[in-house]
Amino acid sequence: MKQRTLLSTLLGAVALTLALPVAAQAPIVIKFSHVTTSDTPKGKGADQFKKLAEERTGGRVKVEVYPNSSLYKDKEELEALQLGAVQMLAPSVSKFGPLGVREFEVFDLPYIFDSIEEMHRITQGPLGQALLNKLDVRGILGLAYWDNGFKQMSANKPLKKPDDIRGLKLRIQSSKVLEAQMRSVNALPQVMAFSEVYQAMQTGVVDGSENTLSNIYTQKHHEVQKYLTLSDHGYIGYAVITNKKFWDGLPADIRGILDGAMKDATKHANDIAKKENDDALEGIRKSGKTQILTLTPAEKAEWKKAMVKSHRQMEERVGADLIKAFYKETGFDPNK
Ligand code: LMR
Numbered sequence: 001m002k003q004r005t006l007l008s009t010l011l012g013a014v015a016l017t018l019a020l021p022v023a024a025q026a027p028i029v030i031k032f033s034h035v036t037t038s039d040t041p042k043g044k045g046a047d048q049f050k051k052l053a054e055e056r057t058g059g060r061v062k063v064e065v066y067p068n069s070s071l072y073k074d075k076e077e078l079e080a081l082q083l084g085a086v087q088m089l090a091p092s093v094s095k096f097g098p099l100g101v102r103e104f105e106v107f108d109l110p111y112i113f114d115s116i117e118e119m120h121r122i123t124q125g126p127l128g129q130a131l132l133n134k135l136d137v138r139g140i141l142g143l144a145y146w147d148n149g150f151k152q153m154s155a156n157k158p159l160k161k162p163d164d165i166r167g168l169k170l171r172i173q174s175s176k177v178l179e180a181q182m183r184s185v186n187a188l189p190q191v192m193a194f195s196e197v198y199q200a201m202q203t204g205v206v207d208g209s210e211n212t213l214s215n216i217y218t219q220k221h222h223e224v225q226k227y228l229t230l231s232d233h234g235y236i237g238y239a240v241i242t243n244k245k246f247w248d249g250l251p252a253d254i255r256g257i258l259d260g261a262m263k264d265a266t267k268h269a270n271d272i273a274k275k276e277n278d279d280a281l282e283g284i285r286k287s288g289k290t291q292i293l294t295l296t297p298a299e300k301a302e303w304k305k306a307m308v309k310s311h312r313q314m315e316e317r318v319g320a321d322l323i324k325a326f327y328k329e330t331g332f333d334p335n336k
Helices: 002-024 041-056 073-082 100-109 116-123 128-133 176-183 194-202 213-218 243-249 252-287 295-307 309-313 320-330
Strands: 028-033 062-067 140-153 169-172 188-191 208-212 227-243 293-296
Touching: 028 041, 041 062, 041 176, 041 213, 041 252, 062 252, 073 100, 073 227, 100 128, 100 176, 100 227, 100 243, 116 128, 116 140, 116 227, 116 320, 128 140, 128 320, 140 243, 140 252, 169 176, 169 194, 169 309, 176 188, 176 227, 176 309, 194 208, 208 227, 213 252, 227 252, 227 295, 252 293, 295 309
Parallel strands: 028 062, 169 188, 169 208, 227 293
Antiparallel strands: 140 208, 140 227
C-alpha cells in the first residue's frame, strides 16, 4: 500500500515535470495588423482567423488583431512585417508596387475584371500563385487572397462623364497603374494613406476618391462627400501575407494547423465580401448624406474607353505578357 502510494507520487511528479515546460511555455503571438475597421470583409476575415487559430491550437497560438491602422499605416505595415515587428498583414494588392513587386499592380488595371468570378480565376489559379511567389525574395510569404469588392468614385461634384473629373484631386493608393488611370481622365491623383483620407476629404485636401462600398461606409467617407458614383471601374482585394522566416520557424504541427485556419478564414472572408459591400450601399443610402449616382450603359462605356488607355501605358511597368495572361484568363478585350 505504502509502496503503491510512493510509486504514484513518483509518477505524478514525473508527469508534472514533463507537463510543466509545455504549460509554462508562452504562446506564440501573431500580431495581425490591418487598416480597415473590424466590420469589413478584411476585418471579419482577420477575426475569423484569430478565432480558428486560437481554438485549434488550444491556445498555443495567440493572434492579436490590430484593425483600422491602430498599429501601422499602409506603407509602415509592410516595413514592420519585413522587420518582424508584426507577423501578419492583408494589404490590398495595389500596395506591393512600392516594395518593388510591380507586377501586383496588374490588379489595378481599370475594368480588368467584370465580375468576382473572373477575378477568382486569377486569385485561385496559377497566375495568382505565381504573383504571391514573387514576394518570397522580399522575405514575405503569401498565404491567401481575400476579396473586398469593386471600386466606386466619390467626389464633391457629380461624376457622370469622364470630363466631370477633369482637374479634381482624387486620392489613390500608392500604385503607378492607379496614377495612370486617373491621368487618363485628366484627374490629379494624390497618393495618401487610407487612414488619412477622411480628414483630407473633410478639409478639402482632396476632392474625391475611389474605394469599395464597405471601405467608404466604414470610414464614413460618405459623410464628407456629396456624391457617390456607382462606377465599378476597378477592384480591391487583398494578399494575406506573413513574415517568411517567422512562418518557416514555426513548429511543423502548429504551421499545419494555421494553414488550415487560414484556408477556412479565407473561405469565410470571401463568402461574406459581396454581402458586406451590398449592406454598405444600403447603409450609405439610408444615411441620406450623399447622393448616389448610377451610370447608364452608354456613360459606363465612356469611362471605360477613356480609362482603358492606361493599360497600354502600363505594359512596361507591370509586364505586357502578364497583362496578356490576365486578359486571356478573364476574357477582357481592350478593344471592346
Ligand atoms: C485603401 O488604401 O484604399 C485600401 O487598400 C484599404 C484597404 O485595405 O481596403
